[in-house]
Amino acid sequence: MAGLVNTFGAGAMTNSIGEIRDADFLLVIGSNTSEAHPIIAMEMKRAVRRGATLVVADPRAIWMTSIAEKHLQLKPGTDVWLLNAMAHVIIEEDLIDHKFIAGQTENFDAVKQTVADYTPEQAEQITGVPADVIRWTARRYASTAKAGIYYVLGITEHSHGTDNVYALSNLVLMTGHLGKPSSGLNPLRGQNNVQGANDAGASPVFYPGYQRVDDPAARAKYEKSWGVSLSPTPGLNLNQMMKTTGNKIKAFYVMGEDILLSEPNVLHLERALNNIEFLVIQEPFLNETSRFADVIFPAAIYAEKDGVFINSERRVQRVRKAVQPPGEALADWEILVQFANRCGADWNFPGPAEIYNEMVKDVPRFAGISHERIEQTQHVPGLSGIQWPCPGANHPGTKYLHADGVLRGKGLFQAVQYRPSMELPDTDYGLILSTGRTLYHYNSATQTRREQGLSTKQSEAYIEIHPRDAQKRSIAHGDRVQVKTRRGSVHVRAFYSRQVRSGCIWMPFHFKEARANILTNDVGDSITGTAEYKVCAAEVTKLETGKKDTLLFPGAYFVER
Amino acid sequence: MKLARNQLTLNGKTVSFTDGETILTLANRMGVHIPTLCHDPRLDPVGACRMCLVEVTGFNRLVPACTQKATPGMEVITENARITRHRQTLLALYMTDHPQDRNAVEKGAPNQLLDLAEQYQAPLNWGRMLPIRSARDDDRNPYILFNADLCISCARCVRYCAEVERVSAITLANRGASTTVATADNASLLDTSCEMCGGCIDVCPTGAMTEKMPLTRNHKPERELRKVRTTCNYCGVGCQIDLNVDDIANDGRGMVVKITSPPPGTTVNDGNLCVKGRFAYDFIHHPDRLTQPLVCNENGELQPTTWDDALEKAVNGLQAVAKRYGADALGFVSSSRCTVEENYLMQKLARAVFHTNNVHQCAAT
Structure with missing residues (x-):
C-alpha cells in the first residue's frame, strides 16, 4: 500500500x-x-x-x-x-x-x-x-x-x-x-473492504483519500470541515499499537477485528491486554479478544446494513440491507454516531448516504461517485459500480490507472537491497513456517466455522510438511504434532504434502484451538508495520499417531499415498 | 440493397457484426431474443440443445445460432412458423421424460425448460418415458444435489467445471437416454477435485444441479423469495451476490435462505462465485450472534445490559484514560470488514472527537 x-x-x-x-x-x-x-x-x-x-x-x-x-x-x-x-x-x-x-x-x-x-x-x-x-x-x-x-x-x-x-x-x-x-x-485485496478502509482514512498517517495528517494544508482543510483542532502527529500503526499495548496504549476501541486471532505473536499481546485499562469491542460474535472486553457492542453484519465496499480494482459497490439485525444489534455506523454524540459531538447522519457525501466532499478522487449514481449503474449495460478516480458526476470512472501519465507525476524507481527475513532456521528451529488462508475458511473463521458444510471439507488445524522433513522427524502422514517457535507452540495434524518445499512448513491461521499466530513473528515492515506472517523459524515434533481414515485435505491429490 | 463487408440482415434489419461473432451474440447485442438451453456466455458454444436454431437464407436446414459465425450478407430469421414448429417439436421431445408438475419441479431454482414449453405451447401428450438417468443419491457432500430426473444432458455443468473452474470434477457418463452427470467411480464430490464453487448450480437451466440446504430445510422455492443485490463480505474481489430473502421468516425480521449470483456480464464476478460466497451464509442467522450490549461486572463476567448503560460505560472508560494519560494512550482499531462509511466515522471519532491519529486497521499492506 x-x-x-x-x-x-x-x-x-x-x-x-x-x-x-x-x-x-x-x-x-x-x-x-x-x-x-x-x-x-x-x-x-x-x-x-x-x-x-x-x-x-x-x-x-x-x-x-x-x-x-x-x-x-x-x-x-x-x-x-x-x-x-x-x-x-x-x-x-x-x-x-x-x-x-x-x-x-x-x-x-x-x-x-x-x-x-x-x-x-x-x-x-x-x-x-x-x-x-x-x-x-x-x-x-x-x-x-x-x-x-x-x-x-x-x-x-x-x-x-x-x-x-x-x-x-x-x-x-x-x-x-x-x-x-x-x-x-x-x-x-484479502478482505471485502481493505481498499475502502484505506481510502476512508482508517490509517495513522492519512486522512480520507491519502491526504497526509502531517501536511499542514490537509490538516487545515479537515480542521475547517470538522470544526475542531486536529493532532499534527502521525499516529501509531497497528503493529506499533499492539507492541506498546499496556505501556503506551492504555485503552482500545476495536471494531470488527479479532486481534487475538489475527495479530502475530498473540501470547505476548494476550499478556499485554491484561495491563490495559479499558477495552471496547464492537462485534457480531463473541471472539477470542472479547474475554478481555469491558464493554461489547452487538453489531450488525453486511446483510443487515447499507453502505459501500470498495473492491481490489477500486470499484465502489453498494452493500444493501436485506434483513433486520437480531435482537438489539445495531449497524456499526449507528453505534459510532451514538458513541460520538455521547462524547459531545454533534453528528447528525440520517443514513450511510449522508456519511458518504460528507466524506467525498473533501476527497476529489471520489467526488463523482455517490450512492445514487451506483444505483443507476445497475440498470445500464456494463458492469455495476464505479471505479475511482472519478472526479465529477459526469466522469465514467477509471478502468486502469496512469493512462495519462503516472499519477505521482513521475514513477519513482526505488533501489532495494536484499535483507534476509528476521528469523531464519537454525539448529533449534530447523524449518521455515509460513501461514495463510485456505479455500474453505476465512480469517478468524467466526463466519465460516459456523457453517457445517465447510467444516465437512476442512474441520481441523493442520500443517503441510514435506515427506522428507517429516520422515526425518519420524512423523507419519496424519500424526498429531507439536509446532513450536520461540514464541509458543500449538498442536495440529501433520499432512504430507509435496506442495511445500523441503525445509518449509505451511499452516492455515483460521483455527482458534491451534492459533497460528501464537507462532508468528511480530516484527513489522519498517514502513507499513505489516508483520512477518510468512517467515519464521519453527520445529515440529510428533505427539501421537493419527488415524489415517478420517483425513480430509483439499490438496489431497498432491499427497503421496 | 448493398451491404458493407461486416453487415448482414437480422429479421430484415441491417446490422453490423464484429469479426468472429456468432449469430447468437450478435442477436443478444441487438436485443433480439433467441431461446437457448445449453448456452452460457462463459462457455464455448457446443450447439447441443438445438433450441437456438434459426433460419439462414441459402441453408436448407435450420442452423444453431450459438455456433454459426456471422458472415457478410447473411440473411437471418429468428422467428417464423417453421422455427416455432421446430421448437415445439424439440420441447415436446425434451418433455417426454421430464416431470411436468411445476410445484414438484421447482422446489429450488426456477426451471427454464418448463418456461419454454409453456411459452411455445409445446404438446405434452406425446407419451411418457421413464427417466433412466442414474443419480448419486448417497453423495455426502453438504451443498450440491444432483436430481437426475430433471437433467436434460445439456452439459453446462460439466463444461463449466472443465472450462471455467477447471477442476473437471464431474463428467458426462453413459449414452443416449441414460446419459448422466457423474464423477469418477461415482465418488462423492467431497472426494473429487471439486472445489464446491457451485457453478454447476448456477449454470443449470432446469434445477437438476441444485443447492441442498434450502431443500433439506424446506425453505420456500426461489421464485417466491425477494432478491437483494449486495456485495459479498469475504475477499476483496467484490463479487455481487443476490441474497434470497424470505421476508416473513424469522419473526418478520427476514431470513437469507440462499445466495445466488447475478447474470454473467453484469458484474465484476461475471456470474461466478466461490464456495464461501455462495454457500457460507449460515453465520448470518446463527444463534451465537450477539443480540444485546454486554458489560463486564466486578467479577469479570460479561453481563447483558441496555444500550444506554453500555454506551455510558464505554464513553466514560475511554474518556478517563484519555484524561489520565493523554489522547495518544487510546488506540482505535477500525475494520476492513466494515463499510467505507463506518471506517470514515471511526477515523473521524479518533481524530475529531479524541484528537489522536492512533487509528488503523488490520490490512494496510
Missing part, C-alpha cells in the same frame, strides 16, 4: 479484474489465487485457456502451478533476489522501455547500479530458482505487451514487504507496463 503510493502515487490495483482475461503474460507472485481469490483465479484460467503464459512464483506448488508454464519455487523471503535478478536480465539484454523511463520516471540509475550485482546465477544459489528460468521469465515479461503482475500477502507480509513491492514496481517501470490495459501491478 505505502509502497505503491510512494512509487506510482496510488495504492491500489492499477488495472481491472475484467482485463485479466485479455492479458498475454501473467506473473502471479505471493498469491495462492485459486484459494484466496477464486474468482480472480477464474479470470486467470480464462486467460491461460485463451493462450496466455502464466508464471507462478511461490514457495508452494499451489493449484495455479498446475496450469502455469513455469513455477518459480523460490525459498520464502527471497523475493528481492528473484525480482532484482529479473531486473538485472532486463537491463543487461536491453529489454527496457527507454522512452517510458526517460519521459515518465525518475531515479532509474540507482536501480540500474543496484541490480548490476544481482546476477541470475547468484540468485539461483539464494532463491533456489534456476538461473535460466529467471532469464526466461524476465525476457517473456519484458517483451510481452500485455503483461500483468498480480501479488498479495506473500509479497507484503514480510519485514521487508515494502522492499518487495518496490522491486516489483521497478520491473513495471523499466518495462513501461503501466497505464495500459491488461498490464500493471495489481495487489489483490
Whole structure:
C-alpha cells in the first residue's frame, strides 16, 4: 500500500479484474489465487485457456502451478533476489522501455547500479530458482505487451514487504507496463473492504483519500470541515499499537477485528491486554479478544446494513440491507454516531448516504461517485459500480490507472537491497513456517466455522510438511504434532504434502484451538508495520499417531499415498 | 440493397457484426431474443440443445445460432412458423421424460425448460418415458444435489467445471437416454477435485444441479423469495451476490435462505462465485450472534445490559484514560470488514472527537 503510493502515487490495483482475461503474460507472485481469490483465479484460467503464459512464483506448488508454464519455487523471503535478478536480465539484454523511463520516471540509475550485482546465477544459489528460468521469465515479461503482475500477502507480509513491492514496481517501470490495459501491478485485496478502509482514512498517517495528517494544508482543510483542532502527529500503526499495548496504549476501541486471532505473536499481546485499562469491542460474535472486553457492542453484519465496499480494482459497490439485525444489534455506523454524540459531538447522519457525501466532499478522487449514481449503474449495460478516480458526476470512472501519465507525476524507481527475513532456521528451529488462508475458511473463521458444510471439507488445524522433513522427524502422514517457535507452540495434524518445499512448513491461521499466530513473528515492515506472517523459524515434533481414515485435505491429490 | 463487408440482415434489419461473432451474440447485442438451453456466455458454444436454431437464407436446414459465425450478407430469421414448429417439436421431445408438475419441479431454482414449453405451447401428450438417468443419491457432500430426473444432458455443468473452474470434477457418463452427470467411480464430490464453487448450480437451466440446504430445510422455492443485490463480505474481489430473502421468516425480521449470483456480464464476478460466497451464509442467522450490549461486572463476567448503560460505560472508560494519560494512550482499531462509511466515522471519532491519529486497521499492506 505505502509502497505503491510512494512509487506510482496510488495504492491500489492499477488495472481491472475484467482485463485479466485479455492479458498475454501473467506473473502471479505471493498469491495462492485459486484459494484466496477464486474468482480472480477464474479470470486467470480464462486467460491461460485463451493462450496466455502464466508464471507462478511461490514457495508452494499451489493449484495455479498446475496450469502455469513455469513455477518459480523460490525459498520464502527471497523475493528481492528473484525480482532484482529479473531486473538485472532486463537491463543487461536491453529489454527496457527507454522512452517510458526517460519521459515518465525518475531515479532509474540507482536501480540500474543496484541490480548490476544481482546476477541470475547468484540468485539461483539464494532463491533456489534456476538461473535460466529467471532469464526466461524476465525476457517473456519484458517483451510481452500485455503483461500483468498480480501479488498479495506473500509479497507484503514480510519485514521487508515494502522492499518487495518496490522491486516489483521497478520491473513495471523499466518495462513501461503501466497505464495500459491488461498490464500493471495489481495487489489483490484479502478482505471485502481493505481498499475502502484505506481510502476512508482508517490509517495513522492519512486522512480520507491519502491526504497526509502531517501536511499542514490537509490538516487545515479537515480542521475547517470538522470544526475542531486536529493532532499534527502521525499516529501509531497497528503493529506499533499492539507492541506498546499496556505501556503506551492504555485503552482500545476495536471494531470488527479479532486481534487475538489475527495479530502475530498473540501470547505476548494476550499478556499485554491484561495491563490495559479499558477495552471496547464492537462485534457480531463473541471472539477470542472479547474475554478481555469491558464493554461489547452487538453489531450488525453486511446483510443487515447499507453502505459501500470498495473492491481490489477500486470499484465502489453498494452493500444493501436485506434483513433486520437480531435482537438489539445495531449497524456499526449507528453505534459510532451514538458513541460520538455521547462524547459531545454533534453528528447528525440520517443514513450511510449522508456519511458518504460528507466524506467525498473533501476527497476529489471520489467526488463523482455517490450512492445514487451506483444505483443507476445497475440498470445500464456494463458492469455495476464505479471505479475511482472519478472526479465529477459526469466522469465514467477509471478502468486502469496512469493512462495519462503516472499519477505521482513521475514513477519513482526505488533501489532495494536484499535483507534476509528476521528469523531464519537454525539448529533449534530447523524449518521455515509460513501461514495463510485456505479455500474453505476465512480469517478468524467466526463466519465460516459456523457453517457445517465447510467444516465437512476442512474441520481441523493442520500443517503441510514435506515427506522428507517429516520422515526425518519420524512423523507419519496424519500424526498429531507439536509446532513450536520461540514464541509458543500449538498442536495440529501433520499432512504430507509435496506442495511445500523441503525445509518449509505451511499452516492455515483460521483455527482458534491451534492459533497460528501464537507462532508468528511480530516484527513489522519498517514502513507499513505489516508483520512477518510468512517467515519464521519453527520445529515440529510428533505427539501421537493419527488415524489415517478420517483425513480430509483439499490438496489431497498432491499427497503421496 | 448493398451491404458493407461486416453487415448482414437480422429479421430484415441491417446490422453490423464484429469479426468472429456468432449469430447468437450478435442477436443478444441487438436485443433480439433467441431461446437457448445449453448456452452460457462463459462457455464455448457446443450447439447441443438445438433450441437456438434459426433460419439462414441459402441453408436448407435450420442452423444453431450459438455456433454459426456471422458472415457478410447473411440473411437471418429468428422467428417464423417453421422455427416455432421446430421448437415445439424439440420441447415436446425434451418433455417426454421430464416431470411436468411445476410445484414438484421447482422446489429450488426456477426451471427454464418448463418456461419454454409453456411459452411455445409445446404438446405434452406425446407419451411418457421413464427417466433412466442414474443419480448419486448417497453423495455426502453438504451443498450440491444432483436430481437426475430433471437433467436434460445439456452439459453446462460439466463444461463449466472443465472450462471455467477447471477442476473437471464431474463428467458426462453413459449414452443416449441414460446419459448422466457423474464423477469418477461415482465418488462423492467431497472426494473429487471439486472445489464446491457451485457453478454447476448456477449454470443449470432446469434445477437438476441444485443447492441442498434450502431443500433439506424446506425453505420456500426461489421464485417466491425477494432478491437483494449486495456485495459479498469475504475477499476483496467484490463479487455481487443476490441474497434470497424470505421476508416473513424469522419473526418478520427476514431470513437469507440462499445466495445466488447475478447474470454473467453484469458484474465484476461475471456470474461466478466461490464456495464461501455462495454457500457460507449460515453465520448470518446463527444463534451465537450477539443480540444485546454486554458489560463486564466486578467479577469479570460479561453481563447483558441496555444500550444506554453500555454506551455510558464505554464513553466514560475511554474518556478517563484519555484524561489520565493523554489522547495518544487510546488506540482505535477500525475494520476492513466494515463499510467505507463506518471506517470514515471511526477515523473521524479518533481524530475529531479524541484528537489522536492512533487509528488503523488490520490490512494496510
